[in-house]
Amino acid sequence: MSKSTTIERQRYFPLHEVKAGMVLARPLQITEGRMLVSNMPAGHVLTETDLAQLRARHAQYACVLETDWRSDLVRSRQNALQASRLEQIFRHADMNDPTTRMFHAAILGYRTI
Amino acid sequence: MPLELTVSRIAANLDRLPAFPPLIAELIGLLDDDEVNMVTLARKVERDPVLTGRILYAANGLLRLDYRADARDVYTAASYIGFARIRDIVFAASIANYINKFKHNPSFWKHCLTAGIAAQELARNTNVHPSHALIAGLLHDIGWLWMFYFHPFESQQVRLRLEVHNEPVLDVEHSMFGVNHCIIGQQIAQYWKLPQEIVAAIAHHHIPSETAANDALTAITHLAENIVNALDIPCRDDNQVQYVSATACRTLGIDRVEDFFPILGSIEARCKYLTILFH
The missing domain is CATH 3.90.105 (Molybdopterin biosynthesis moea protein, domain 2)
Structure with missing residues (x-):
């Protein structure tokens, strides 16, 4: 378990x-x-x-x-899936740009709470 | 072979597009008129039975969520759910009817609708009229419909390159058409005589210049599309975030990661609440 x-x-x-x-x-x-x-x-x-x-x-x-109530394992797997999908959506984004980076961090934080 | 379209070539066939619903222009013109009431709105809407049916379908969906009895006419629906909300439903239903004429992929309409909802939510603490935000969101990609309508083969090529080769959308459009959907959308919005702020928002929603992003409605439309793409609502293979304007964020008072949390939450919840009403 x-x-x-x-x-x-x-x-x-x-x-x-x-x-x-x-x-x-x-x-x-x-x-x-x-x-x-x-x-x-x-x-x-x-x-x-x-x-x-x-x-x-x-x-x-x-x-x-x-x-x-999710177990740590399920939570970390679901968060990894979310992070991977976001990577796909942001594939053409310039992650050196501070605002785009902030936006990405906000979406990732929101999706992985 | 790229099409190398020019603004004048685009303008030359705008009158061959399906006619834009006159009711929308009429209602936009009345947005600032305090004398316009539910009776005026209901009378205007009920001239079109197809639109009336669509509005009642959406309004009754809302009434059922609130455990209330169905309305049988637009006036009763408006008196139950409020003038502002029925007006928004009229805008959304009219634009949905219009977009349906193009027989395009249903996910296109869903994307327009969620961008409209997001724009309206972002407009909450600004001076922008919520209906202007909704309309700018609903119509921001109208240039793409023009491409699909007049150049279906090239549009399919663009879709293919986005889905298979993962190229940035504006680059692909430029290489196939010589222009992008923002420029075409601007021409269409001008031809339809939409308010100048909505024309500017459609023109600059992808990569707004510093000056353009100082305008609240352009900032709202730019951020609204990025938010619904980033949240993956609706889920589409070609959802992309390429660039988020610092000026647009500043214009809307968003400075920190934490500022986004309530915005993202409320947009996602409202999209869930409202998208079931417009299939």
Whole structure:
């Protein structure tokens, strides 16, 4: 059996995949025009009522905390696959250019959390 | 043998392209008019039954995600999901209808749609009108459709060289056509009399000069395409990131790796949320 280090990670989900009991990783603010109509802080545990309110306000996504249950082996294999795909996508990029390098680092960091 | 196209040769056959939906130009003209309301929008849209069907399909998809009953007309749909969102659906559905006329690979439309969504998300904290960002994203590769429509053989050759030989897209287009899809797109957008900022965004979205990238909509469109390609949405063999403009990032207030995380997350989540509505 492979070793498993459980970690919490921030994930963005479309609203129809967000469930009651999930914990917001980032504040969720909804504005209508210039008016703030809903403001939930990071750490807030979402309830069915919250979700109904978010649907009524036409929210489209939320950033929640998710426990990553993958084993270290699976995680490192999946991360290697992501890195390899990115290498393909960036095959013509000038990686000496600092902004392109920063962008690549951002995508790699996002894809391998 | 390269075609060696010139701007005047491109301009000469723009009127042979399928007619651009007049509704889009009409609605763009009304974006800043506060007097335009749901009734005006619904009346304009309902003149076209095919478009109405497409809009209702997308709007009802959204309503079902929110556990609400289907709407049977555009006015009711607009009153449920809001004027701004129904207007975005009208833009996306009209452009989807237009692109479908070219019978091109479906992944092309998906790429345009995700770039549009990404552009709108990037416009959130700028002065750019969200609908301008959406339209620039949806139409940024319109020059490629021109190439496919008038020169299908050469376009297939470009695709082949991208997929098999992994060459940079603008280089391949230059060698086959003498111009690239950005220049052609600029000609088309001018011919359609789209707002100047959208024309500039289409013209410079690949490799914007320092001056061009200072314009917020050009910066948004440039970054939007790079983001959806880098995130591989939709997954396509020819997704490429060649160059990311430092000026474009600066224009949008992106200075550090960490600044990208919420942008990437929200774009990916919104793409998942919205792409199911426009097949």
